[in-house]
Amino acid sequence: MNPLERLLKPRSVAVVGASADPAKMTGRPVGYLLKHGFTGAVYPVNPRAEAIGALRCYPDIAALPEAPDVGLILLGPERAEAAVRDLAARGTAAAIVLASGYGEASPEGAARQAALKQAAGPMRLLGPNTIGLVNLTDRITLSASGALEVGELPPGRISLVSQSGGILGSLLSRAADRGIGFAKLLSTGNEADIDSADMIDLLVDDPATDVIAVYMEGLRRPDAFRAAALRAGRAGKPIVVFKVGRSESGARSASSHTGALAGMDRLYDAFFRQLGVIRAETFSDLLDIPAALACGRRAAGRRVAVLTSTGGAGTLVADACGLAGFELPVPDAETVERLSAIGDSGQAAHDRNPVDVTLAGLQPKLIRTSIRALLASPSYDALVTIVGSSALAQPELVADALFECQAESGKPILAYVSPHAPQVLRALNARGIPALASPEACASVLEALQAREVPEPIPAPPPAACALPAGPANEAEAKALFARYGITPVREVIAATPREAGAAAASLGGRVVLKALSRHIAHKSELGAVKVNLDPAAVPAEAEAMLARLAAQGAPVPEGLLMQEMARGGVEMILGFIRDPQLGPAILLGMGGVTAELIQDTAMRLLPLGEADVDAMLAELKTRPLLEGYRGAPRADVAALRQAVLGFARMAGALGARLEEAEINPLFVMPEGQGVRAADGLLVLSA
Secondary structure (H helix, E strand, C coil), X not given: CCHHHHHHCCCEEEEECCCCCCCCHXXXXXXXXXXXXXXXXXXXXXXXXCEECCXXXXXCHHHCCCCCCEEEECCCHHHHHHHHHXXXXXXXXXXXXXXXXCCCCCHHHHHHHHXXXXXXXXXXXXXXXXXXXXXXCCCEEEECCHHHHCCCCCEEEEEXXXXXXXXXXHHHHHHHHHCCCEEXXXXXXCCCCCCHHHHHHHHHCCCCCCEXXXXXXXCCCHHHHHXXXXXXXXXXXXXXXXXXXXXXXXXXXXXXXXXXXXXXXXXXXXXXXXXXXXXXXXXXXXXXXXXXXXXXXXXXXXXXXXXXXXXXXXXXXXXXXXXXXXXXXXXXXXXXXXXXXXXXXXXXXXCCCCEECCCCCCCHHHHHHXXXXXXXXXXXXXXXXXXXXXXXXCHHHHHHHHHHHHCCCCCCEEEEECCCCHHHHHHHHHCCCCEECCHHHHHHHHHHCECCCCCCCCCCXXXXXXXXXXXXXXXXXXXXXXXXXXXXXXXXXXXXXXXXXHHHXXXXXXCEXXXXXXXXXXXXXXXXXXXXXXXXXXXXXXXXXXXXXXXXXXXXXXCEEEEEECCCCCEEEEEEEEEECCCEEEEEEXXXXXXXXXXXXEEEEXXXXXXXXXXXXXXXXXXXXXXXXXXXXXXXXXXXXXXXXXXXXXXXXXXXXXXXXXXXXXXXXXXXXXXXXXXXXXXXXXX
């Protein structure tokens, strides 16, 4: 076994700093190991104790009879470093440091954390500032979490990776109360060494894990997370992430519109979509969605049947599903006939959805027959059954009925438990029926159960040289570079003087656009450095006035004047690049022009990206109908736009770390067959 596998499934554990007092936090881990059935060797290390229970205590790590697979360190920061060094010297595979007061606390703490990592040498390190890990599959509890006080922790097929120790304990206890089992729970803490990407990659190969849930505060190694997520997708193990820190207040300022439109959380959202990772929108989703996915069923489409015996609850679920974009078609004629043949002796509504069987009491046979009819119907891809108050007395009858019918169909079945009934939720979840306590959760889970294609890895483009110097390029230089990657600019001519600009305008023919050519003016329209729809004869006077206006505002002296043909008949888009300090390089696509920041209809993906990513970005735009011939307008050249985005992405990948910002706004998407035209360009390079 490699060190991470030995961390997850050790044969021997040294508990350094173990206390003989079970009431203390340092007294818990040994007790938890014994209580929950660890069968390996446990070596408490405490120079002030002879024994802890029936276990012999050792005065120091050097006195241990063997090198333990894992060292669980319960010491404070002032002594943890020495313990880590001693364990590494013994040949221990991995150490877990629970103490806080490291990188999360202060610059001094960050220095202590770096020293801790150095002391570990080749030994792997989990933490510091972690609650440890819990392996319920193999009954191994390397943790001090009070959640382990629970008497019975059912094993399951979900594994959790959490950057917060407290959240690990919270989810463990909540899951036990709901009848949901975990396989492994891993808290990575400050991630001085082992991080969430390492743990996800490890769980991909764990035969007891079918679904990976992640509580995320940030990503230390996005590329490693990408690789692990793609591997999980190929292995058929969905990843569900709840990412905190969703405020847009962290959107960085930049000279491009792209920087203003791209917030940190939006980039995470794009990153997850690109990898096929499911994002949990609420904390409760982090239990509900993995529990449903662990049942192994996926919905072939978005058509949902709702079976209810209480009209109000059925309407709540139908409303939540409808708002989330699901269809609730009425039953087909054959299904209506089957439902109508059921003798329910009540006022049943079989020709609408929700299907209301109006039970006078709990009738398992009637429930079974109704469920079977709806699951057999070709009109539905999934079923939500309302469990009402009549199930409170005998929850197992409902659980038995749903379990029996679920085995006869591959379609997902969800149960919405309408009354507050924890015992019913437990009974259903324990039988593998995803049971939910809110109508909104039904919609969230159904969304997660939609079949997803596994994304293929996309190779990065080879690096390419660029002769432009560091700093901002002027518009003509930027567009010349864009043209090398297949993005055609509008026809344009550079002029040195207003008089030359007039001659250039005449050579272009028709109405023209006049711009100041400057590498130091990013948003020209805001300084009056752009004039559109000019008659060529008016250009010299307009150019003189523009130069005077810029001088009066103290703007940098332009390097020249740029005359452009007036682009007409296209849809204005924005195509931009941004380098996020955490996630790395990304591409933004959306509706452009001067109102780009006002409309904010954009989509993003991180590099590298392929055609499927571009199509997904286009599908996310609310204003996409403008590209498809809205209200009689000609269809835009979407194929050319797709190639322009891919070319722009190849450029960004080829320039690598040299590229700081790049943007085309507007990028005119001309009518079908006429390509695209870059009407403006921004480019910032580093040395």
